[in-house]
Amino acid sequence: LFQLCYEHQIGDVASNEQGAKKGDEPTVLLIDDDPSFLMYVKEHLEQSGWYVVAIADPIKAVASFYDVRPDCVVIDIHMQTKTGFEVLTFLKEKLRQQFVPMIMVSIDDRKETRMKSYEMGADDFIPKPFAIDEFIVRIRRQLERKKLIDELLLLDELTHVYNRKYLKQAYEQLKSDWHRTHEPFCLAVLDLDHFKRVNDQYGHLIGDVVLKQFAQFVKTNVRARDIVIRFGGEEFVVLLPATEASEAFLVFERLREQFERIPFQSGETTFSCTFSTGIAEVNDPSKPIGYWIELADSALYKAKNTGRNCVVL
Ligand code: GH3
Ligand code: MG
Ligand code: MG
Ligand code: MG
Numbered sequence: 001l002f003q004l005c006y007e008h009q010i011g012d013v014a015s016n017e018q019g020a021k022k023g024d025e026p027t028v029l030l031i032d033d034d035p036s037f038l039m040y041v042k043e044h045l046e047q048s049g050w051y052v053v054a055i056a057d058p059i060k061a062v063a064s065f066y067d068v069r070p071d072c073v074v075i076d077i078h079m080q081t082k083t084g085f086e087v088l089t090f091l092k093e094k095l096r097q098q099f100v101p102m103i104m105v106s107i108d109d110r111k112e113t114r115m116k117s118y119e120m121g122a123d124d125f126i127p128k129p130f131a132i133d134e135f136i137v138r139i140r141r142q143l144e145r146k147k148l149i150d151e152l153l154l155l156d157e158l159t160h161v162y163n164r165k166y167l168k169q170a171y172e173q174l175k176s177d178w179h180r181t182h183e184p185f186c187l188a189v190l191d192l193d194h195f196k197r198v199n200d201q202y203g204h205l206i207g208d209v210v211l212k213q214f215a216q217f218v219k220t221n222v223r224a225r226d227i228v229i230r231f232g233g234e235e236f237v238v239l240l241p242a243t244e245a246s247e248a249f250l251v252f253e254r255l256r257e258q259f260e261r262i263p264f265q266s267g268e269t270t271f272s273c274t275f276s277t278g279i280a281e282v283n284d285p286s287k288p289i290g291y292w293i294e295l296a297d298s299a300l301y302k303a304k305n306t307g308r309n310c311v312v313l
Pocket of ligand 2: 034
């Protein structure tokens with residue numbers, strides 16, 4: 001039933017008078033069949049700087065889940081068409097690998113209701129009526145947990161940029177942006193040149209230092225909205241939203257010139273490192289991510305064959 005509703009009611013959120021999301025503020029999804037409760041809580045949560053989507057119909061709320069991409073969900077237990085427990089079960093099943101905290105709220109504060117909430121996987125239970133400031137603090141705690149867990153799951157341990165797991169998620173996000181804006185974005189593959197030699201000459205520990213510094217160098221020298229991912233050993237993928245290939249070329253040409261001048265130290269010896277870049281411009285997101293990686297990879301292959309330390313479109 002939910003699946004059916006999902007397919008038919010997608011897009012209903014827009015008709016629910018939701019303001020636009022401004023930036024990367026956390027998103028809270030409120031599901032409660034009491035409109036006055038929704039309005040009251042929405043207003044206060046927005047004052048905390050969060051983006052709030054409030055939906056009175058649990059079926060519509062479930063259907064909108066993938067569009068809203070909430071960082072935290074607040075679910076009323078007693079609703080007309082679906083109980084909060086059914087909503088909770090459905091969302092938990094859908095999520096699997098991802099962590100999104102779920103908070104149950106209810107006027108029914110019996111122990112068995114609280115127990116059932118936790119046993120079904122809720123992250124918190126807040127009885128109604130509640131003091132709004134306490135409610136906000138408890139949501140803030142859940143948003144902090146979500147941020148931490150996401151970082152632990154998606155960051156590369158050595159370089160502290162995103163790991164490969166994040167690539168698919170980031171691509172999905174850029175795809176949905178593309179459907180709105182139709183602006184192309186770029187996917188670049190960066191690979192350190194003759195990195196084996198660095199390891200052979202100076203040892204793996206120095207190699208690790210170079211890798212860490214390279215990742216941080218790239219991250220700090222692209223725009224904040226660009227996404228840097230460690231794709232494999234000494235290979236990185238950079239996603240550049242709303243960027244054409246010619247612009248991306250200039251970005252990596254600038255990085256290339258800067259990076260070759262950075263001195264690395266191994267005992268008494270100072271050495272430098274270079275990297276090569278292959279760029280693919282994504283103008284048809286119906287193709288899978290693998291297609292664009294292959295395209296960028298073949299450009300990288302050309303870069304490696306034309307002397308390395310260069311950028312190829
Ligand atoms: P090319 O210019 O053609 O890319 O030459 P290369 O030597 O960089 O190419 P290749 O891909 O053959 O070698 C990559 C090397 O990177 C091999 C591997 O030992 C090293 N490497 C991969 N991951 C790590 C890591 O986490 N730490 C260190 N120190 N080295 C790594
Ligand atoms: Mg209710
Ligand atoms: Mg290499
Ligand atoms: Mg390589």
